Amino acid sequence: MSGTTSQLSVDGKTVDMAIKTGSIGPSVIDIAKLYAQTGMFTYDPGFTSTASCESEITYIDGDEGVLLHRGYPIEQLAEHGDFLETCYLLLYGELPTAAQKADFDYRVTRHTMVHEQMARFFQGFRRDAHPMAVLVGSIGAMSAFYHDSTDISDPQQRMIASMRLIAKMPTLAAMAYKYTIGQPFVYPLNSLDYTSNFLRMCFAVPAEEYKVNPVLSRALDRIFILHADHEQNASTSTVRLAGSSGANPFACIAAGTACLWGPAHGGANEAALRMLMEIGSVENIPKYIAKAKDKNDPFRLMGFGHRVYKNYDPRAKIMQKTTHEVLNELGIKDDPLLDVAIELERIALSDEYFIEKKLYPNIDFYSGITLKAMGFPTTMFTALFALARTVGWIAQWKEMIEDPSQRIGRPRQLYTGPTLREYTPIGRR
Numbered sequence: 348m349s350g351t352t353s354q355l356s357v358d359g360k361t362v363d364m365a366i367k368t369g370s371i372g373p374s375v376i377d378i379a380k381l382y383a384q385t386g387m388f389t390y391d392p393g394f395t396s397t398a399s400c401e402s403e404i405t406y407i408d409g410d411e412g413v414l415l416h417r418g419y420p421i422e423q424l425a426e427h428g429d430f431l432e433t434c435y436l437l438l439y440g441e442l443p444t445a446a447q448k449a450d451f452d453y454r455v456t457r458h459t460m461v462h463e464q465m466a467r468f469f470q471g472f473r474r475d476a477h478p479m480a481v482l483v484g485s486i487g488a489m490s491a492f493y494h495d496s497t498d499i500s501d502p503q504q505r506m507i508a509s510m511r512l513i514a515k516m517p518t519l520a521a522m523a524y525k526y527t528i529g530q531p532f533v534y535p536l537n538s539l540d541y542t543s544n545f546l547r548m549c550f551a552v553p554a555e556e557y558k559v560n561p562v563l564s565r566a567l568d569r570i571f572i573l574h575a576d577h578e579q580n581a582s583t584s585t586v587r588l589a590g591s592s593g594a595n596p597f598a599c600i601a602a603g604t605a606c607l608w609g610p611a612h613g614g615a616n617e618a619a620l621r622m623l624m625e626i627g628s629v630e631n632i633p634k635y636i637a638k639a640k641d642k643n644d645p646f647r648l649m650g651f652g653h654r655v656y657k658n659y660d661p662r663a664k665i666m667q668k669t670t671h672e673v674l675n676e677l678g679i680k681d682d683p684l685l686d687v688a689i690e691l692e693r694i695a696l697s698d699e700y701f702i703e704k705k706l707y708p709n710i711d712f713y714s715g716i717t718l719k720a721m722g723f724p725t726t727m728f729t730a731l732f733a734l735a736r737t738v739g740w741i742a743q744w745k746e747m748i749e750d751p752s753q754r755i756g757r758p759r760q761l762y763t764g765p766t767l768r769e770y771t772p773i774g775r776r
Contacts, residue, residue: 388759405578412658430571437742458514459535462492478730479608481523487601497595508596516734521548542568562676573662576739582606586740588756603740613729619650620715623684650712659707666713
């Protein structure tokens with residue numbers, strides 16, 4: 348992986364630093380020994396120019412709008428596979444054979460139930476608690492219920508914890524939803540596939556039979572695939588940082604879930620839907636476009652642009668098609684939110700202001716509309732994101748644990764506070 352070297356001159360001293368080259372994407376300058384050689388750190392707020400790890404899982408080319416999982420384009424995975432196949436790929440590095448897929452599906456399906464005492468754990472939350480607050484707490488509590496899989500030095504326990512998290516996240520998310528709306532919990536059903544099972548746990552009631560709509564199940568499964576992993580984003584970096592201390596996997600995933608809750612990260616689809624509702628109709632769009640272009644106006648168009656993608660988010664193209672499939676299946680022909688979304692998309696792809704600033708529609712732009720049409724309240728959007736992203740977090744955590752060069756995370760700082768001061772007794776202040 349190492350290639351040529353680069354040189355840095357500091358106070359007349361020249362320091363050689365290796366340049367490392369990956370299989371694809373930008374090369375990196377190895378600055379691991381910079382402090383030892385110069386007494387200086389680098390300054391990179393948000394770590395936007397810093398590679399924090401070496402990874403074989405996900406690759407993003409933001410300029411070209413490319414997202415690959417283990418080398419496979421996200422478009423192909425979403426079009427031809429299902430979510431558990433993507434899970435297998437992220438965890439093990441290769442697409443499964445038919446036998447491997449059947450075995451993996453079987454193991455996940457038979458881990459979907461949670462410990463019965465966890466149902467009583469939920470009763471400690473207020474009824475109006477946000478589902479994400481309930482989810483963060485219940486994921487963290489898994490380490491108290493499944494302490495036989497918290498030894499991170501044991502590969503077998505790591506595998507069991509991974510399977511438990513992937514299998515039980517839909518159950519916990521559905522329980523969080525049912526609890527906040529005052530309905531009884533619905534137990535998982537082994538005869539259903541992963542996504543159909545989740546839909547049933549969310550929307551079935553004991554009073555009547557529930558039949559899963561295959562179009563909605565396939566659409567939600569595709570949404571899960573599109574959210575499965577996204578390289579070293581804020582929540583994934585949180586999971587890796589928490590895991591670097593040796594924390595158990597349940598605590599690490601709870602930490603990632605808490606980070607995902609932020610409106611700039613996992614809550615973006617909820618914010619995009621609120622924006623479309625605020626605009627209200629196509630006739631109001633010019634006014635809001637003007638507000639978005641006004642630097643002195645606090646209004647911002649949500650669902651446009653991306654920290655990484657400087658081209659059309661490849662996931663957004665798939666999500667747009669999925670949105671139409673769901674609305675057609677449900678007979679929603681004239682949805683004012685979709686009308687606003689389509690017109691906003693047309694403007695964003697043709698207006699010089701958006702083109703110059705590369706404000707292309709992202710996945711959050713469409714996913715909120717789709718989830719709302721399925722019957723999910725906006726408070727559940729981020730919980731669904733966490734459910735899907737769990738496999739990415741686990742794959743990244745597992746890769747980090749098995750990396751022999753792994754060390755506990757310890758970012759540095761540029762200190763700008765007071766210099767040395769003498770303590771003054773309280774009576775003399």
